[in-house]
Amino acid sequence: MTMTATATRAPQTLLSREECEDFLVHEARLLDDARFDDWLALFVPDARYWVPSEPNQESPLDTVSLMYDDRRLLETRVRRLASPRIYSQEPRSRTSRMIGNVTIESMKADVVIVRSKFTMVEFRRNEQRLFAGTYTHELVKRDGIRIALKRIDLLNCDAPLDGLVIPF
């Protein structure tokens, strides 16, 4: 896809809402199935993955984040998840995600910002934790749909929490 080709198309046709929703459901399924390498492949080479520690947090650079990974750290995070020595995943978590209320917030020539609501239930060592919140995806089309930024605003982002190991 060239920039010229994109610019000549009507911007709103870059991705339909249904295409976005299908993509988000696909992504959630990869995570629930613990196919983390396949999940990582959805991200562009300069992608960022961000779970703020505060509601309405403006920047990951001047305030701490529950997770903030540039591509280099995200690759390391995913590689660690496959390690037999990841003691915080012994036993492994099982997760179940639901995605809904998918809306397209804005669409430019090369990027679509998609907002959705999610719940994620995590079960590990006899305990079940419930997470809920808002996903914001910046999606681009490069060899299919790819993620440039995934932001996860947890409802309880500033609550006391035990360790967070599985990506949201």
Place this chain on the structure above:
Amino acid sequence: MQSADPVALDKLVQPARVHRSLYSDPAIFELEMERIFGRAWVYVGHESQVKAPGDYFATQLGRKPIVVVRGPDGTIHALHNQCAHRGAMVVANDRGSAAEFQCCYHGWTYHLDGRLKAVPLQHGYPADFNPKSSKTAMLQVPRVESYRGFIFVNQSADAPPLKEWLGYMATSLDDMADRAPEGELEVAGGVFRHTYNGNWKLYLENLCDAAHPWFTHRSSIEAAQQQSDDTFSDGTGEIALRQMRQNGAPYSFWETQVGIWTYPNGHSYLGDYHDDAKLVAAMNDPVFRDYITALEANKGKAETRRILEVRRWNSNIYPNVSFMSQFQQLRIIHPLAVDKTLVCTYNFKLRGAPEKMFQNTIAFANIVNGTGSLVLTDDLEIYNRVGLGISSEGAEWLEIGRGFDSDVPDEHGGRRGKNSTSEVYIRNMFDAWRGYMLPQKETERQDVA
């Protein structure tokens, strides 16, 4: 409460081992709250969190909710966050600014130093109702003292002054403050709050444990070692990866290049480790060069060299605070129950330092203190597993004897391990524990202090 018997308590802490009940017995925990958190200086926050009169923040002293506030005359008070009327928590926000505190139940209103200011329907109370009495005030924690901006409180009138109690460990707080080119620190950049199902002492006991990273953190060490540095980073991953790889240093490094120092009252630090050249990019990193320039402009070359040659990793002030000067991190340990602990972590901005340096502080906080960190999550797992294992009767005694035969005196009145894998810092904390917990040891402890 058999375990609360002083004679029984005395037997639970032995020279190189401690009984598991110290981590699992609710009765001992109750005594710790009374005798340790009720007698020690407990860190509550930094003066930058209450810059102006009326500024306040809510926190806990042991398990007790308190509010720390700067009064109209600039004095910092610590008040039990409880209405004198029916006991409701008065201040409900984590932080803010107020001219007075008012209870939402019946409208009792208090001055910022806790004195009662006004009561609706006062004529209805008994004739001896005295609005000037401490019984109608939000009770003050009797002692509040600061050292270089770090605020500690103490519930005991008998405790020595803060500076005396800190002793040589005050130099670690100096190290935090000295690194600010313009001399001031400021709490900034948000808070991590993580919990685990285990005893509060486990946290402090792990912070100087140089024998654990190579095992506990293997998953992140190996993942970081295998990571290509050609992949895109905005700086965040670069700092995180450097730290994870450093955890994978061989045992020879921990045994020969890292030291552990301990001082009276349970304090300790891990030092001679992670000098700035290794961690904050090389000294030729442009941000760090700008920082050195700012330090030299304010403090001169000799003092700048002295400041940067202080190499301390975690400094621990028993019983509830640990901090790290090189990346301006601080953790407060809040015991919630014998098997439940909350840790809150903070970052400091160095006034006069380049803005980018604070971004490094944040990236470092995310990997070292982050609830979703690739490193800390394995530490939390360890605390949880000790919390689970401690109930078993297989190991009645927990070993804390590494280095017991080779500890040596320190020139500032403490003890240090021959190498950093000594558990001297745990034994030192239990010496302090005995001093607080065993009544018959009280006199002896004060003589030493």
